[in-house]
Amino acid sequence: MKVLKFGGTSVGTVESINKVLAIIEKNVSEGNKIAVVFSAMGGVTNRFIEIGKMAAEEETEYMEHLHSVEERHFNAIRRLIDVKQQSELIAKVKVIFNEIEDLLRGISLIQDISPRTMDLLLSFGERLSTTIISATLNKKGIDATFVDARKLIKTDSNFNNASVQIELTNKNIQEFAAENKGVLCITGFVSSNDKGVTTTLGRGGSDYTASIFGAALNAEIIEIWTDVNGMMTADPRKVKNAFTIPDISYAEAMELSHFGAKVIYPPSLTPAFLKQIPVKVLNTFNAEHPGTTVSKVSRSTPYSITGISSIDDIALVNLEGNGMIGVAGTSAKVFGILADHNISVIFISQASSEHSICFAVNPSDSNQVETLLNEGFQSEIESGDIDKINVQPHLSILAVVGEGMKSSSGTSGKLFSVLGQNGINVVGIAQGSSELNISIVINRKDISKALNAIHERFFEIDGFTLNVFLVGPTGLIGKTLLSQIENQAAYLKKHKNTNIKIVGLINSRKMMIDAEGLSLEDWEENLNENGEKANLSEFISDVKDLNLPNTVFVDSTANKDIVQHYAGILENNISIITPNKVANSGSQFDYDRLQKIANTRNVQFLYETNVGAGLPIINTLQGLINSGDEIHQIEAVLSGTLAYIFNNFDVGKKFVDVVKEAKEMGYTEPDPREDLSGMDVARKILILARESGLQLEPSDVELTPLLSENCMAAASVEDFYVELEKENATFEKLINDAKSKGQVLRYIAKLNKGKASIALETVDKNHPFYALAGSENIISFTTSRYKTNPLVVKGPGAGAEVTAMGVFADIISLSSSLN
Numbered sequence: 001m002k003v004l005k006f007g008g009t010s011v012g013t014v015e016s017i018n019k020v021l022a023i024i025e026k027n028v029s030e031g032n033k034i035a036v037v038f039s040a041m042g043g044v045t046n047r048f049i050e051i052g053k054m055a056a057e058e059e060t061e062y063m064e065h066l067h068s069v070e071e072r073h074f075n076a077i078r079r080l081i082d083v084k085q086q087s088e089l090i091a092k093v094k095v096i097f098n099e100i101e102d103l104l105r106g107i108s109l110i111q112d113i114s115p116r117t118m119d120l121l122l123s124f125g126e127r128l129s130t131t132i133i134s135a136t137l138n139k140k141g142i143d144a145t146f147v148d149a150r151k152l153i154k155t156d157s158n159f160n161n162a163s164v165q166i167e168l169t170n171k172n173i174q175e176f177a178a179e180n181k182g183v184l185c186i187t188g189f190v191s192s193n194d195k196g197v198t199t200t201l202g203r204g205g206s207d208y209t210a211s212i213f214g215a216a217l218n219a220e221i222i223e224i225w226t227d228v229n230g231m232m233t234a235d236p237r238k239v240k241n242a243f244t245i246p247d248i249s250y251a252e253a254m255e256l257s258h259f260g261a262k263v264i265y266p267p268s269l270t271p272a273f274l275k276q277i278p279v280k281v282l283n284t285f286n287a288e289h290p291g292t293t294v295s296k297v298s299r300s301t302p303y304s305i306t307g308i309s310s311i312d313d314i315a316l317v318n319l320e321g322n323g324m325i326g327v328a329g330t331s332a333k334v335f336g337i338l339a340d341h342n343i344s345v346i347f348i349s350q351a352s353s354e355h356s357i358c359f360a361v362n363p364s365d366s367n368q369v370e371t372l373l374n375e376g377f378q379s380e381i382e383s384g385d386i387d388k389i390n391v392q393p394h395l396s397i398l399a400v401v402g403e404g405m406k407s408s409s410g411t412s413g414k415l416f417s418v419l420g421q422n423g424i425n426v427v428g429i430a431q432g433s434s435e436l437n438i439s440i441v442i443n444r445k446d447i448s449k450a451l452n453a454i455h456e457r458f459f460e461i462d463g464f465t466l467n468v469f470l471v472g473p474t475g476l477i478g479k480t481l482l483s484q485i486e487n488q489a490a491y492l493k494k495h496k497n498t499n500i501k502i503v504g505l506i507n508s509r510k511m512m513i514d515a516e517g518l519s520l521e522d523w524e525e526n527l528n529e530n531g532e533k534a535n536l537s538e539f540i541s542d543v544k545d546l547n548l549p550n551t552v553f554v555d556s557t558a559n560k561d562i563v564q565h566y567a568g569i570l571e572n573n574i575s576i577i578t579p580n581k582v583a584n585s586g587s588q589f590d591y592d593r594l595q596k597i598a599n600t601r602n603v604q605f606l607y608e609t610n611v612g613a614g615l616p617i618i619n620t621l622q623g624l625i626n627s628g629d630e631i632h633q634i635e636a637v638l639s640g641t642l643a644y645i646f647n648n649f650d651v652g653k654k655f656v657d658v659v660k661e662a663k664e665m666g667y668t669e670p671d672p673r674e675d676l677s678g679m680d681v682a683r684k685i686l687i688l689a690r691e692s693g694l695q696l697e698p699s700d701v702e703l704t705p706l707l708s709e710n711c712m713a714a715a716s717v718e719d720f721y722v723e724l725e726k727e728n729a730t731f732e733k734l735i736n737d738a739k740s741k742g743q744v745l746r747y748i749a750k751l752n753k754g755k756a757s758i759a760l761e762t763v764d765k766n767h768p769f770y771a772l773a774g775s776e777n778i779i780s781f782t783t784s785r786y787k788t789n790p791l792v793v794k795g796p797g798a799g800a801e802v803t804a805m806g807v808f809a810d811i812i813s814l815s816s817s818l819n
């Protein structure tokens with residue numbers, strides 16, 4: 001024997017009823033003995049509640065509303081059953097509607113609808129749907145018996161939420177089933193008391209009916225047919241990667257649904273659980289899907305948790321005070337007061353210090369709770385033993401549930417590290433000693449981020465995803481970075497189980513954000529055609545509001561305004577990666593501030609490409625300092641542009657043309673004067689000084705300017721080229737003088753005895769900086785450990801590919817640290 005139950009959406013339309021019929025027919029053709037429980041057509045119960053209330057309030061339109069419900073049922077009959085065979089059923093249903101009309105007239109006369117009357121009114125929903133479907137089955141040649149469950153399920157007289165007299169009910173059902181063959185078509189939700197007065201079974205009522213029948217008939221299985229593919233690992237509306245849980249224990253199902261997974265209401269399945277009858281949750285609209293089996297057996301699963309669910313809106317109540325310590329009875333009093341007022345508690349936590357009790361309630365109860373407890377504990381509050389009751393609204397609870405975490409370590413560690421890495425503040429924690437559920441209270445704004453991050457970490461179906469917002473995608477570095485990410489995506493997926501997802505782009509003209517991820521194939525056309533007008537502040541506030549997990553903000557501009565936003569971005573627990581040197585080369589105060597925010601917020605601020613592009617300079621220096629080395633001296637060629645220019649300027653060439661070449665090669669700053677003025681090098685040596693542990697301001701860097709005032713004053717880069725052309729002779733002379741002595745020009749930055757300086761020097765072939773080619777940088781660190789032979793890093797220190805690579809490497813390093 002199998003018991004099937006079809007909910008309101010499954011019997012809501014003719015299309016869905018046809019699917020239900022097909023499922024029943026399939027069972028019959030396979031020779032299964034089945035009993036089928038039906039809910040009312042979707043929405044009908046609520047309509048009846050409204051109509052009943054309208055009648056009681058003498059609103060005459062109730063008749064029109066009733067007629068529309070009637071029409072809906074007649075329409076279904078007309079489409080389900082052949083014209084020639086309809087009349088008998090239509091007559092039967094018409095009689096039922098006449099009864100409903102009489103009832104409503106009565107309600108309207110006495111202007112009252114009691115719980116008893118409401119139960120009678122609501123019972124028509126199930127009676128109608130079941131009448132229609134059983135008749136349809138018969139017309140199709142399937143032997144089906146309409147079963148009015150009111151005759152079999154006997155309850156007390158607690159209308160709206162009656163308690164079942166289980167022994168009597170079982171006996172009734174067993175006797176009935178013994179006498180009646182064929183498909184039993186049973187009205188869900190309804191029952192009656194000893195006097196035969198209609199009652200209903202309350203929340204999850206039709207599931208309860210199915211469970212009662214299943215238990216009474218010793219069914220081998222109960223199938224709950226609904227409109228989703230079973231119970232899922234998380235709410236699929238909040239977590240896109242949620243998937244069906246194939247097997248779940250009764251206890252887990254109970255925990256998950258307590259915290260909001262609404263697919264089934266497990267308390268209603270208790271009769272089945274007690275008899276250890278497995279319950280399958282299946283999808284009427286996707287009947288082939290295996291759904292979820294809820295049963296007693298413990299399961300084998302590759303995951304340490306079974307599912308995550310949440311209640312979005314709760315209020316946390318805190319009762320606190322020194323007078324509570326060691327005093328028995330405080331919690332009994334708190335929960336006694338709540339119980340007296342029928343207020344249900346969702347979560348409780350008390351630290352062993354006994355200094356406070358904290359618990360969660362529905363926000364709609366929170367004002368009442370506050371008043372009740374302030375009154376109840378008035379004398380303790382007055383004497384100072386207990387502080388005033390504190391209520392925190394706008395919170396959410398999430399629960400991580402699974403038998404797998406029992407007596408195994410690591411689940412809570414993993415859980416809290418995900419929350420920590422995503423800057424999600426934990427307001428409260430509770431874990432029962434059953435070790436089946438860890439419940440966490442967090443701020444409401446973080447709930448979606450938390451669910452997604454936890455789901456990703458525990459279920460790892462699609463691997464780890466880093467969400468990237470990029471400023472300056474159409475610039476040289478930005479564009480190169482995007483193409484490197486695109487080319488490397490398959491490798492990262494395969495070898496690191498990592499997805500780098502670009503979720504937002506902004507250049508000086510356009511911006512766009514898509515939390516689902518932007519395609520790297522056509523991002524440029526997409527941004528041009530579909531992007532909104534760029535507005536950096538708006539973009540950044542959208543980034544914050546979106547509150548995605550595992551997020552990084554990449555700034556690939558040389559812009560000064562963006563830097564003003566860094567602190568706020570880090571404060572929102574979003575990491576920053578940038579080749580832009582402006583933030584780290586402003587005031588020492590600003591530099592320290594960003595470092596501090598990143599540290600306290602537990603996010604990363606990575607800027608390897610600030611010095612020497614992709615060359616490992618910042619990481620090397622940080623490694624030296626963090627491991628206890630001391631920097632005695634740094635000597636370096638830090639400008640790729642100037643290195644290139646001095647390596648390529650020769651007699652017969654114009655200096656300005658070599659500068660233009662450097663720009664075309666992608667070595668220069670957006671404005672090459674940043675390089676030629678020495679500003680770019682000054683920024684770099686300042687950053688190295690700070691990374692070495694020194695406190696320096698930009699003005700402390702001694703710098704010999706390379707460019708005349710006219711060049712610096714030019715209004716645009718083009719004007720600057722015009723000015724520079726006039727100074728050709730000066731540069732020619734510099735080079736020739738050096739050459740005549742067998743020397744080369746090097747723009748050398750030094751950090752020595754706490755001082756940073758930069759000067760144009762000539763070096764001969766014995767100098768280690770002599771043999772630099774192209775845009776090569778060289779950095780030589782003399783330290784306590786590298787004293788006689790310095791540690792030297794050398795290689796191309798500018799250019800699109802090597803810089804984008806450095807940014808990309810920072811991105812990978814961030815994602816490894818989060819994963």
Ligand SMILES: NC(=O)c1ccc[n+]([C@@H]2O[C@H](COP(=O)([O-])OP(=O)(O)OC[C@H]3O[C@@H](n4cnc5c(N)ncnc54)[C@H](O)[C@@H]3O)[C@@H](O)[C@H]2O)c1
Nearest residue numbers: 472474475476477507508557558559579580670798799803
């Ligand atoms: N080129 C190199 O070799 C190299 C090496 C290391 C570091 N860097 C640094 O990389 C950064 C980018 O350099 P690039 O060569 O790609 O420059 P670029 O001029 O080609 O690109 C910068 C992009 O940023 C955009 N942008 C500027 N302000 C913006 C704003 N407010 N909002 C949105 N977009 C804005 C610009 O439109 C441009 O597309 C600079 O900070 C530079 O110092 C470059």
Ligand SMILES: N[C@@H](CCO)C(=O)O
Nearest residue numbers: 639640641668669798
């Ligand atoms: N413009 C810079 C790029 C690297 O930061 C240079 O020439 O070195």
Ligand code: NA
Nearest residue numbers: 608611613615
């Ligand atoms: Na670097």
